[in-house]
Amino acid sequence: GENVEQHPSTLSVQEGDSAVIKCTYSDSASNYFPWYKQELGKGPQLIIDIRSNVGEKKDQRIAVTLNKTAKHFSLHITETQPEDSAVYFCAANDQAGTALIFGKGTTLSVSS
């Protein structure tokens, strides 16, 4: 079945720096790749997603890139702020197209 690897598991940056989180997936049939942000005590919040017919997508300070050939996708956060501190999860839809398979998460800490 689909497997999603995510790294790094923890990432510490200074406010204003950029942060990059990378994921690889195993199933070439996957065509949807969302990113979620989870703050302490809350449910995962969808922050951006990308589909396989697009190579890059931006939303203000957040961007996601997808390399279908290499089967990896990345989340880029620019001008990080303390409120960006959270756990970030990448995901890919499975071969059957019914479920999302999640990476293990990256704990991002932004210090001011």
Added chain:
Amino acid sequence: DSGVTQTPKHLITATGQRVTLRCSPRSGDLSVYWYQQSLDQGLQFLIQYYNGEERAKGNILERFSAQQFPDLHSELNLSSLELGDSALYFCASSVFGESSNEQFFGPGTRLTVL
């Protein structure tokens, strides 16, 4: 606020007991997904319902079952509880049943089995 509601927020129970977790999807969403989040396993897909019918099963134990009612709310039933069932349980909803649809998560139910 995603528009997905879950009750209760916290649940503490004993081994061997049975509990029911409830989820109401966003208005207009037909599909409900259940996930389990634990420290060692991360976010694991359990089961999906679409418009009242079971659509997909993931790593769901036989002691667990779910259903989706005509008003589209869903319940996850966990029985013969074990210590290892302690986890966060999330439901998510989407408009349709395909996993390429955006899924919106509820705030979760924290289950503690003592």
